[in-house]
Amino acid sequence: MIAARESVKRLVNALGTVSCRCPGHSSGSAFLNSDASMKKEYAYEVAASNIRYGPGVTKELGMDLKNLGAKKVLLMTDKTIALLPAMKAAIEALHKSSINFEVFEDVRVEPNDHSFQRAIEFAKNGSFDAFVAVGGGSVMDTCKVANLCASNPNADLLDFVNAPIGKGLAITHDLYPLIAVPTTAGTGSETTGTAIFDFTEIKTKTGISSRKLRPTLGLVDPLHTLTMPERKSLLKEILSHALESYTALPYFEREPRPSNPKLRPAYQGSNPISDVWSLHALKVVAKAVQDCEDFEARSEMLLASVFAGIGFGNAGCHLCHGMSYPIAGNVQSYKAKDYPTDHAIVPHGLSVVLTAPAVFEFTYAMCPDRHLETAEILGADIRNKKQKDAGKILSDQLRRIMQDLNVDDGLNSIGYSREDIPKLVKGTLPQERVTKLAPRAQTEEDLSNLFEKSLKCY
Structure with a gap:
């Protein structure tokens, strides 16, 4: 009987090492593996209004x-x-x-x-x-x-x-x-x-x-x-939501695992159900970049916003959002067109997209397949492209889309300079709710480099 138990234990451990590592399947074996794996999440919960x-x-x-x-x-x-x-x-x-x-x-x-x-x-x-x-x-x-x-x-x-x-x-x-x-x-x-x-x-x-x-x-x-304002001016936020949630840290890599299911956070990391919503939203965005300003196109974009919301509302966003918060919070005089306000403002969609090319070139190595897949959805030709080029391919495609959408050319264009980078980094560091969901951990030096690369996009 003891020998049989040992055989089963060895088999379970072996399965844990060779089983599928995709988000839909890998967590089960991790749960059965070592005590160390018990610190990581093993489940995800999807909820929406x-x-x-x-x-x-x-x-x-x-x-x-x-x-x-x-x-x-x-x-x-x-x-x-x-x-x-x-x-x-x-x-x-x-x-x-x-x-x-x-x-x-x-x-x-x-x-x-x-x-x-x-x-x-x-x-x-x-x-x-x-x-x-x-x-x-x-x-x-x-x-x-x-x-x-x-x-x-x-x-x-x-x-x-x-x-x-x-x-x-x-x-x-x-x-x-x-x-x-x-x-x-x-x-x-x-x-x-x-x-x-x-x-x-x-x-x-x-x-x-x-x-x-x-x-x-x-x-x-x-x-x-x-x-609504011009439809194209609203695509930036949907784009960021969909991209960030699809490339977020997989849910089974997030830790600590909650001691009670009611403590499981709303932002849990990429997961198979959120992936479906995020990818569909991305496909609608890719089509909407080219579409005309008619009622049907605007209706599709409204639905894409819902799709992306369900995706990121459960998976979470990561670095673009974490870096966007001090960009919006430290604005001095920039006032976005189409925003009837009496105060300086960097709209949320703009603040998240300005760092996107730099961010996805930084994160690609942790999930190159997902970066290539999203680049192709957005219109990039990935035939005969190698995984090591995934970050640059997605970043270049994002720059093309941003130009099509008439997005401001980097942080310089909204009033920031190299001298502002330390305070932008300082404002990003406390945003652990989202920054810890990035597939790649980042240091203060990494954040400084990302802000530097985002001063000018084109």
Whole structure:
């Protein structure tokens, strides 16, 4: 009997060494292997908001709130969206179902901790039991945080902000229902449990990630794409979300493994289910770069944003996002076109894409096949190309796409110089929620080199 047990043990260990190493299969043998492997993750969990898609679906908003038993609703937007048809459609739907509601339209485009606090105070003082966000990522993220703190009056915003900037506490209380009505494509925030903001004290972005933050329902209405900015200006963020989630550290390499499944983070690393959504989003982006500005193309891009949101909302993003936070947080005077704001702003999509060519040339060696695959989807000819060239091929293709999209030529063009690199590195270091999901670990020197290479893209 002892000999039989030893034979089985040897067989299991042998299988662990030779079995398939792909994300869909390798974790099982790792789980059965040595004690050291017990520190690493062995499972992943995929979650997303319920999504309802269809032209005119916003008219169902009031009925949804009534079905949820809502007594008093906070309808949140920004001052620009407040004047657009999407907001009119939402208000009409609430009136039609006799929903009691109040409007908060003081959302800041690219929110910061101060604008979050204004929304939190409004929500706490209103005794709301349901929330609606009509707008882009800034509105949806602000609404998530207002809901988080209003549903637990003793909570402080920094309790839940990702460590080491905040305490990084798990959200354990139940939130009120939240319905998101996206009016633009890019963030995918209607699907995710993430809320991002500028932390003014340290001049960098940070955020909160938890499945508890996910909207109860996303009403994805393509009619709202008719008032979106130029479609091409919105592709940058979808592109980054899809690329980063597909090339993120595999989930079974992430550690530590949570002691309780409720502690498993929202961002878990690349996994077979997220891969499907990320790759499909990337294919839509590749087609959209060439497509004309018609309703069908805009609708496809709105769906691509949802696809990418489901992908990165579970796999996570990595270096482009980690480096983007101090880029946005330290902006001095740059004001993006098509953004009607009275303050300097580097839009999120722009801040993430400017470092992409340098980042993917840095990360390729850890998963060259995935870098080549995505380069081909985006239009690169990879016939007879070698894996050692994967980083350059993807980076060159990204530069071509960025030029097609009229993206600013590197960090220099938005007001940064070589002298700013140390503070950009300093702002990146605390972003462990995303930087640790990069397939390749990075030092301060690595980050300095990546920012240096991103000063000019073309």
